[in-house]
Amino acid sequence: MIIQANQVSKSYVSSNKIAKSKKTKGNLPSTEVLKNLDLSLEAGDFIAILGASGSGKSTLLHILGGLDKPDNGKIMIANNNQWLDLYSQNENELAHLRNIYFGFIFQFHHLLPEFTALENVMMPILIKNNNNKEAKSIAEKLLYEVGLQDKLESMPANLSGGEQQRVAIARALANNPQILLADEPTGNLDSANADKFMELLNKLQSDYSLTMIIATHSEDIASAAHKRYKLAEGKLWEMPST
Numbered sequence: 001m002i003i004q005a006n007q008v009s010k011s012y013v014s015s016n017k018i019a020k021s022k023k024t025k026g027n028l029p030s031t032e033v034l035k036n037l038d039l040s041l042e043a044g045d046f047i048a049i050l051g052a053s054g055s056g057k058s059t060l061l062h063i064l065g066g067l068d069k070p071d072n073g074k075i076m077i078a079n080n081n082q083w084l085d086l087y088s089q090n091e092n093e094l095a096h097l098r099n100i101y102f103g104f105i106f107q108f109h110h111l112l113p114e115f116t117a118l119e120n121v122m123m124p125i126l127i128k129n130n131n132n133k134e135a136k137s138i139a140e141k142l143l144y145e146v147g148l149q150d151k152l153e154s155m156p157a158n159l160s161g162g163e164q165q166r167v168a169i170a171r172a173l174a175n176n177p178q179i180l181l182a183d184e185p186t187g188n189l190d191s192a193n194a195d196k197f198m199e200l201l202n203k204l205q206s207d208y209s210l211t212m213i214i215a216t217h218s219e220d221i222a223s224a225a226h227k228r229y230k231l232a233e234g235k236l237w238e239m240p241s242t
C-alpha cells in the first residue's frame with residue numbers, strides 16, 4: 001500500500017446570498033462534498049475518477065495531495081517504509097512532502113510564464129536541493145522524454161496547449177514522485193492533442209510504474225486506467241471494468 005484515505009470528510013459552507021440572509025445567520029448551510037470516503041492504492045496502481053461536475057473530484061485530489069486539509073479522516077502515505085499521517089506534519093514538512101512525494105498536473109498547466117520550459121521543469125528540483133547542474137540534467141532528460149527536446153528554451157506563451165501540458169507532465173515528474181495526481185489534464189486540449197497526451201501519460205505510467213490518479217469527465221480517458229471509480233454522494237464507487 002502506498003496511500004490510503006481513511007474516512008475522509010469535507011464540507012464547504014455555502015456563501016451565496018440566501019445563505020447569508022438573516023434567516024440563516026449564525027447557522028450557514030454547508031454542503032458535505034466528501035463523506036467518510038475510503039481509498040487505498042498499491043504502488044503502480046492507475047485509477048480514474050469520474051463523476052458529475054461538482055461531485056468533489058478536485059476536492060479529493062487536493063486532499064490526497066496535501067493541498068487541502070479534510071475536516072475529518074486521515075491521509076496516510078507510505079514513505080521510507082513507514083506510514084505518515086499527511087496532515088499531522090508541520091507546514092514545512094507538508095510542503096516538502098508535496099514537492100518530493102506528489103506530482104500534480106492540472107487542467108490549466110500553471111506553468112510560470114516568465115520562465116522557459118527548461119526552467120519550469122528545473123524549479124521543483126531546485127526547491128528540493130538547489131543543485132543547478134543536477135536540476136538541468138534531469139529537466140533536459142524529462143523534456144526529451146515528452147518530445148520537447150527542441151523547445152527547451154521556449155517560453156510557455158510560445159508553446160501550443162498540448163506542448164504546455166507536456167511541459168507540465170515533465171515538471172510533475174521532476175522529483176521522481178511516488179504518486180501522480182492529474183485533474184482534468186486534457187480538459188483544455190482538442191481531441192487529437194488529448195489522445196496524444198494520454199498516450200504519453202500511459203507510457204510514462206507503465207515505464208515508471210507510477211501510482212496515478214486521474215480525475216476526468218471523459219469515459220474514453222478513464223478507460224486507460226486499471227480501475228475506474230465514480231464519485232457520488234461523497235464516496236467512491238468502483239465501476240465495472242469495460
Ligand SMILES: Nc1ncnc2c1ncn2[C@@H]1O[C@H](COP(=O)(O)OP(=O)(O)OP(=O)(O)O)[C@@H](O)[C@H]1O
Binds near residue numbers: 051052056
Ligand atoms: N473553496 C471552496 N469553497 C466553497 N465551496 C467549494 C470550494 N471548493 C469546492 N467547493 C464546492 O464543492 C463541490 C465540489 O467541488 P469540486 O471542485 O471538487 O468538484 P469537481 O467534481 O472537481 O467538479 P468539476 O468536474 O466541475 O471539476 C462543489 O459544489 C463546489 O462548489
Ligand SMILES: [Mg+2]
Binds near residue numbers: 057058059
Ligand atoms: Mg474539478
